[in-house]
Amino acid sequence: MFEDILITIATAATPLLIAAIGELVVERSGVLNLGVEGMMIMGAVTGFGVAWTTGSPWLGVFAAIAVGILFSLLFGFLTLTLVTNQVATGLALTLLGLGLSGMIGENFVGLPGVKLTAIYIPVLTDIPYVGRLFFGQDPLFYVSVALVAAVSYFLFYSKAGLTLRSVGDNHGSAHALGIKVIAIRYLAVMFGGACAGLAGAYLSLVYVPQWVENMSAGRGWIALALVVFASWRPWRVLTGAYLFGAVSIGQLHAQALGIGVPSQLLSSLPYLATVVVLVLISRNKRLTLVNTPASLGQPFVPDR
Amino acid sequence: MRKTLFALAASTAVLFSAGALAQEKTKACFIYVGPIGDFGWSYQHDQGRLEVEEALGDAVETSYLESVPEGADAERALERLALSGCDIIFTTSFGYMDATNKVAAKFPDIKFEHATGYKREHANVATYNSKFHEGRYVQGVIAASLSKAGVAGYIASFPIPEVVMGINAFVLGAQSVNPDFKVKVVWANTWFDPGKEADAAKALIDQGVDIITQHTDSTGPMQVASERGIKAFGQASDMIKFGPETQLTSIVDDWGPYYVERVKAVHEGTWEQVDVWAGMKEGHVVMAPYTNMPDDVKKLAEETEAKIKSGEFDPFTGPIKKQDGTEWLAEGEVADPGVLLGLNFYVEGVDDKLPQ
Numbered sequence: 001m002f003e004d005i006l007i008t009i010a011t012a013a014t015p016l017l018i019a020a021i022g023e024l025v026v027e028r029s030g031v032l033n034l035g036v037e038g039m040m041i042m043g044a045v046t047g048f049g050v051a052w053t054t055g056s057p058w059l060g061v062f063a064a065i066a067v068g069i070l071f072s073l074l075f076g077f078l079t080l081t082l083v084t085n086q087v088a089t090g091l092a093l094t095l096l097g098l099g100l101s102g103m104i105g106e107n108f109v110g111l112p113g114v115k116l117t118a119i120y121i122p123v124l125t126d127i128p129y130v131g132r133l134f135f136g137q138d139p140l141f142y143v144s145v146a147l148v149a150a151v152s153y154f155l156f157y158s159k160a161g162l163t164l165r166s167v168g169d170n171h172g173s174a175h176a177l178g179i180k181v182i183a184i185r186y187l188a189v190m191f192g193g194a195c196a197g198l199a200g201a202y203l204s205l206v207y208v209p210q211w212v213e214n215m216s217a218g219r220g221w222i223a224l225a226l227v228v229f230a231s232w233r234p235w236r237v238l239t240g241a242y243l244f245g246a247v248s249i250g251q252l253h254a255q256a257l258g259i260g261v262p263s264q265l266l267s268s269l270p271y272l273a274t275v276v277v278l279v280l281i282s283r284n285k286r287l288t289l290v291n292t293p294a295s296l297g298q299p300f301v302p303d304r
Numbered sequence: 305m306r307k308t309l310f311a312l313a314a315s316t317a318v319l320f321s322a323g324a325l326a327q328e329k330t331k332a333c334f335i336y337v338g339p340i341g342d343f344g345w346s347y348q349h350d351q352g353r354l355e356v357e358e359a360l361g362d363a364v365e366t367s368y369l370e371s372v373p374e375g376a377d378a379e380r381a382l383e384r385l386a387l388s389g390c391d392i393i394f395t396t397s398f399g400y401m402d403a404t405n406k407v408a409a410k411f412p413d414i415k416f417e418h419a420t421g422y423k424r425e426h427a428n429v430a431t432y433n434s435k436f437h438e439g440r441y442v443q444g445v446i447a448a449s450l451s452k453a454g455v456a457g458y459i460a461s462f463p464i465p466e467v468v469m470g471i472n473a474f475v476l477g478a479q480s481v482n483p484d485f486k487v488k489v490v491w492a493n494t495w496f497d498p499g500k501e502a503d504a505a506k507a508l509i510d511q512g513v514d515i516i517t518q519h520t521d522s523t524g525p526m527q528v529a530s531e532r533g534i535k536a537f538g539q540a541s542d543m544i545k546f547g548p549e550t551q552l553t554s555i556v557d558d559w560g561p562y563y564v565e566r567v568k569a570v571h572e573g574t575w576e577q578v579d580v581w582a583g584m585k586e587g588h589v590v591m592a593p594y595t596n597m598p599d600d601v602k603k604l605a606e607e608t609e610a611k612i613k614s615g616e617f618d619p620f621t622g623p624i625k626k627q628d629g630t631e632w633l634a635e636g637e638v639a640d641p642g643v644l645l646g647l648n649f650y651v652e653g654v655d656d657k658l659p660q
Contacts, residue, residue, distance in 0.1 A: 001510050008506045012499070102339060109341035112527075112546050208498040208524040210546065213339030214371060215522075217497040248500070252507035255490045256457070260657040263463075263491035 003133050005249065010133075010141055011207060013245030015040075015199040017144045019223035020230070020237045021151050022195020027227055028155060029188035030168035030295035031079065034090025036196050037220025038097025039071045043200025045101040048211040049108055051204075057116040061140070061201045068197020069190050071097065076189040080182050083299045094220065102213040113209030116140065138206045140198070145238070147195070152234035164188060168293035171300045181300055196220065229274055231281055231291040240277070247273050330571040332356055332563070333390035334368040335381055337397035338496045344521030344540040345495065345557070346370060349396045349419075352559030359564045363571050374399025382407040386414050392570045394563065395419065397495075398464050405429055415575050417566060420466050422645050427577055432562060433645075435583030436466070437473035438612045439555035439591055440517075441619035443537050444477020445608050446552050446594075447515045448485045449601040450535060455486040455655070457508030459518040459525055461495050463659045465647040467519050472651045473619045474517060477608070479653055488513055489656035498524035505529060505536075515552075526550060535596060542592040553605070554592035561587060581641060584613045620644060625652040 019036050026033050043064035051060025075093050078084045118138050119125075125136040155161040164184055167174045171181045203219070204211055222244065230236035251266035282288055334353050338346035353366050367388070372381045378400045385393055386407060392415040395404045401421035408416040408426045416429045424431055447456045458474065460467050471489060478485040488511065490504045502524035505516050509532050516529045516536040523546040529536035530550040538544070538554025562580065569575040582588040591609055594602045611617040622633030627650040633639060650658050 004506070004510050008503060008510070012503055015499075102341065106341065109347075110343045110545065203499065208502045208522070208527055210498065210523055210527065212343060212496075212498055212522055213341040214496070215498050217494075217499060219499070249503055249507060252490055252504050253511065255656070256488045256508050256511045258488065258655045258657065262657075263659045264493060267491070267493040 003129055005253065006133050007137060009242065009245040009249045010137060011245075012249055013241040014141050014144045015202045015207060015219055016223050016226060016244060017238060017241035018140070018147065018202060019196050019199035019220060020226040020241060021144075021147050021234060022192040022199075023223060024227050024230070024232060024234060024237055025151060025155075025164070025195075026188050026192035027296055028168045028232060028293055029164050029185045030171055030293050030298065030300070031185050031189055032086050032090065032297040033072070033075055033079075033093070033189060033192055034087060034224065035071070035075055035093025035097065035220075036192075036223050037216055037218065038094035039068045039193050039196035040097075040200040040203070040220045040223075041101045041214070041216045042071050042097045043068045043197030044204040044215055045105040045108070045200075045211055046197070047201030048113055048204040048209075049105070051114040052108060052111060055114060057114045057205050060114070060205055061116070061198065064197040064201035065194045066197070068193040068195070068200065070193070072189045072193020072196070073186075075193075076186050079299070080185055080189070083301055086297050086299070098214060105211050105213065108211040109213070111211070113204060113211065115209040116205045140202050140206060143198070148234050148238045155234065165293070168295055171295045171298070175300070175302055181302065185300075196223075199223070225274060229278055229281070231288055232293065233291060240274075243273060243277070244270050329362070330360075330364045330392070330567060331388075331390045332364055332366045332567045332570070333385045333388070333393045334366065335372050335378070335385065335393065335395050335400065336368060336370045337372065337374060337399065338521055339371050340368070342496055342521050343523055343543070346396070346521070348540050348557040349394070349559055352563040355560030356563045356567050359560075360567060360571070364567055375403070378403040379406060383410070386411045390414060392417065392567060392575070398462075398466060415566075415570055422579075424577060424579065430566075430576075430578045430580075432566075432578070432580040432582075433466075434557060434559075434588040435581060436555055436557070436589055437469045437619055437644075438583045439589050440470045440473040441477035441612065442591060442605055442608050443517055443553065443555070444474040444479075444485075445481055446597060446601060446605050447474070447517065447537075448478035448481035449604060450552070450597060451482075451485070451513075451515050453512055453514045454482060454484060455488060455513050456515040456517060457505065457511075457513035458487050458489045459501055459504045459508070459516065459520055460489055460491050461520045462493065463491065463648075465645055468647045468650070468658065469644055470519050471654060472647070475651055475653045476619055476624065481604075486653060486655045489654060491659060492520050494520065496521045498522040501525050502528045506532075509534060538592060544592065544595065549596055551592070552596055553594050556590040556592055558588055558590050581645075584609065585615060626650070627652055627654055627658075 046067040047060040047064035050063035051057045078089045079086045121135050125131045167184050175181050226240045229240045247270040251269050336346040340350040394417045396419045398420045404418045405425040408429045418431050420433045501520045505525035505528040514534045518525045518539050523543050526543050526546040530547040544551045618638050620639035622637040623635045624633040626632045
């Protein structure tokens with residue numbers, strides 16, 4: 001039973017983690033894309049649609065990633081090439097995604113989906129208590145953890161990562177050094193789109209294998225909050241996502257046990273926990289300043 | 305805007321002064337709390353809207369707004385509908401209650417119909433509801449007959465009378481078979497979040513329930529029950545496709561006949577304020593086929609349904625005790641509809657503290 005609970009927590013945390021790690025890279029490059037929810041829901045509808053039509057959940061996953069990238073390119077074109085306001089454009093992207101996905105998905109409503117099955121390794125998966133937790137989850141769970149490790153390595157131990165961070169910290173100086181600010185930001189935005197699309201596919205192919213309008217139910221926004229919560233550090237995003245997952249699942253268990261605490265209070269616990277941690281983090285001003293990308297959300301127009 | 309208002313005033317004037325002469329199209333509008341693609345609550349209301357179009361043809365036109373949050377947003381959405389020339393507006397969620405009455409005061413010529421509420425502050429507001437608890441009672445009978453654990457999981461949305469009534473009816477139905485039957489309640493505090501509802505189902509199953517029922521609108525819990533190999537009840541629509549070997553039955557809301565009748569009344573100028581609370585007898589509450597259960601349980605379920613349908617039996621018939629053990633209804637006493645529609649306490653056997 002304990003293992004089941006941990007797996008449930010991992011399932012709740014994984015989509016948040018995938019979307020947040022993508023957005024972290026985007027923000028590290030100095031771009032604020034508030035369209036995560038929109039890209040996520042587009043990924044969910046595409047993933048479901050393709051998987052259902054072809055019968056292959058993996059094709060669904062790849063299609064969702066592709067659509068996430070396409071959607072993020074729209075955002076990139078508007079904010080990076082046409083230099084529109086990033087906040088407004090991101091919000092528009094979310095609204096567009098929510099509406100468009102509803103329209104595209106109209107014919108998929110009420111169809112039982114295709115589930116991306118959990119992996120099974122003989123012997124290892126059968127280890128009592130921990131086997132399924134470590135060796136028997138859905139493939140995307142492992143992808144999410146690998147993504148965090150890869151992003152962490154990329155940002156802090158590779159030259160390309162240093163370049164990306166420099167673009168996010170001071171795009172003027174980076175430009176003066178001959179770094180292609182816009183190109184790097186495009187790549188970062190596309191990575192964010194890919195992750196959001198993947199997170200969407202996770203929702204409609206693993207979490208609840210079905211398509212219903214608005215099924216992301218605000219998870220894109222939580223992913224955005226997690227990035228700030230993690231003060232733009234990859235492993236802290238993982239901690240944050242799992243903390244959030246643990247509290248949201250824990251409160252359901254507390255209710256089912258009938259401990260007599262008002263359910264409204266329990267339901268708000270994940271959010272309360274987020275606020276408390278944010279307050280604790282922001283107490284350390286120096287640390288926050290060091291990690292916050294200084295050019296975040298600021299438009300860049302190269303002076304030719 | 306002024307033009308629309310004028311047109312609106314003119315058309316309603318024609319409708320009501322000339323009565324049967326009204327040949328103008330009647331515009332029926334609907335406002336939904338979820339997306340019409342939720343395959344649950346809002347979906348069923350929209351099916352009702354489509355039935356209106358089909359039945360009344362050229363005499364009507366319909367329009368709808370979906371995913372409108374309860375509260376301040378609802379008021380704005382309603383005003384928008386009112387100004388767009390609707391003759392009758394159906395507000396299909398409990399939380400629209402105050403917004404409906406507020407907007408109705410500003411537009412006395414437009415008819416408002418609020419689902420599941422109890423406030424009719426103005427002459428142009430009617431309320432309608434269905435006795436879903438009749439279906440819940442039947443579900444309780446089935447749950448107690450099948451459950452080996454003797455405990456069922458109930459995923460609830462918000463602690464409003466409607467939902468509390470459902471939980472109570474489920475428990476009473478279950479106790480009619482197994483007096484020691486328990487129900488674990490989890491409040492999702494949302495009508496619609498497939499992921500969260502699925503998580504709630506997992507939490508309940510991990511705590512040992514072997515039957516799941518829900519008063520939230522998505523098919524998430526059904527899929528989880530199916531994965532974990534236990535049984536579950538569908539909600540609002542027939543969800544058999546999501547659990548061909550899982551769904552026992554489902555309470556299907558059939559709003560069509562009521563919507564057709566009411567829109568027709570507006571068209572003919574015979575609309576009157578009403579407070580309708582119809583159930584299985586009138587065909588508003590329909591049970592999906594009984595599946596995945598042995599024949600004797602099926603027979604028991606059908607008998608219970610028949611008794612409720614014929615009016616021979618009411619789920620809230622005494623003796624019934626409140627959760628704290630005090631008496632609510634004496635032997636043979638039937639609950640007053642007014643009390644039920646404002647229900648804010650549990651009956652004995654619910655393993656939960658009702659959020660106040």
